[in-house]
Amino acid sequence: MTAQDSATRSTSIAVAPSAGRSGTLLAGLGVVAFSLTFPSTVWGLESFGPWSLVTLRSLLAALIAGGVLLAGRVPVPDRGHWSGLAVVAGGVVIGFPLLTTLALQTSTSSHAAVVVGLLPLTTAVLSSLRTGTRPPRTFWIAALAGAAVVIAFTVQQSGGALSAGDLYLFGALLVCAAGYTEGGRLAGVMPGWQVIGWALVLAAPLMVAGAAVALSFEPVRLTAHGVVGLVWVAVGSTFVGLYVWYRGMAAIGVPRASQLQLAQPLLTLVWSFLLLGEEVSATAPVAAVAVLVCIAATQRLGGQAVVRPVRKGVRS
Template identity: 50%
Template sequence: MGLLLAVLGVVTFSLTFPATQKALPSFNAWTIGIGRAVIAAIPAAIWLKVKGVPRPSREHLIPLLLVGVGIVAGYPIFTALALEHVSSGHAAVVTGLLPLATAVFGRLRGERPSALFWWAAAAGAAVIVAYSLQHGIDGLALADLLLLGSLITGGLGYAEGGRLSKMMPGWQVISWGLVLSLPLTVPITAVSLAVSPPHDIAVEPLIGLAYVSIFSMFLGFCAWYPGLARVGVTRGSQIQLLQPLLTVGWAALLLDESISAWTLAAAVLVLACVGLAQWARLSLTPPSAKPEPVVAEKPVTVETS
């Protein structure tokens, strides 16, 4: 069941980039990136209320706020802004390193990847740099820096959410992350709508916005986080390796994007590097110290007169 939930989450996320590009003709990137969190917070708040879930304890507030910064605000807005300049296939290849970014934050939380892991990470980064340079310096200066921001914030949100899902149900993690982020997401969405109102409203942009709001921002995590909790963050993240290729396929099918041989080759190479990195098992605990050798004490003899 854990594996099925994780796969369902990844399939849901794989449609995020094509749905975002469907929404861009009518809504600006800030409205899509932050506004979807406001929309998703509505069913999240209703679910929490119906279930009678008490407010999170103080020890859970900071991790939940980090989930909000990473997944609710950072990752969506960075990817939405990047997709104004690059295709879904390009974004999918770059964000194929998201499992590695999650592992980096896991390292900061005490995990100890092997040397093989970091060699694979370096190889994947080299592929990404080569792919970005192939599109010219201008593309690298803006769109790929935005995608780098999505990797950092996404890795933070996944790592914290996966860790927190071991302490509370996964659906509560994303629900509280959305609700607690409302003081930030509501004002930004209001300003975005005032500065750049929706225009040329059509069915496809509305469907795109609805998908990234309900599925990508909420229901996908309701499957993803419980899946991570059941199978483990490291094992579950391996399933996410399918996401870039799925996104490239969806982009070709739904957006008629021309997928170049270089884009497909880069996606496969990234998957190979990330797969090798995840195959190098994480040592979650430091190696146990060798026991001190036991030195036998000399028997004490008492001389008697």
């Protein structure tokens, strides 16, 4: 019996207060780790080409994940989980890093943050379709309001202009939301760190081939920023960040966890100012307060989600 099968025995999702607090904390730590991804990628591009950076970050993260899995003698997942792991690998290990890295060649870190502003809403929608959860209407109103604030703020920061990398960013939005949704579902039946660990291992052969080709065509000019950027996106964003993120989603649910990411663009703007020297307008505090209000609303309302009954004999 899967976690989703068990959930259909009840018409409501109840999260224990202690589990809710720890899950929110873990998901929040994941958001902080993710908020450094764009500035770190910009640093990494100082030393590596986009294809080299993406393949190397995945390989380094896969080496860490593989070592941890071996040390813990973790059994290979059941055959039925590999299709889901492939979605996670395609979305968060390969697709999102590649598309955002390509976008950051022409877009600023602040402008690229618009994709993260849309990600919580997209993840909640895909999760609803995938798992059958139905948050109340007020949840969606709060989520839409938060997304609107983030979009307006990030577009204002970029001067209202759309960059040539926007197609990459919107593609990254879709594949990442799919990976988050499937990863959150799998985190209900196996530890979150194993979800991202096996996804990284699954993608490793493709990344080895990709790195061999990319490094032969793209020049490498090692700098302190470039090395630090590569290490962070590999260890901090790809492994540690996704580890705590999936644990948090398993504890409080995908829709509620996804809304915490409404704060991510604003955190990214702070890091972009501090680390990259990008300008941030005086409207940032106002937008931050508005987004935090929306986050508080979605966290409160997300616990009222319901699950559609699944017909007997239908399995996920």
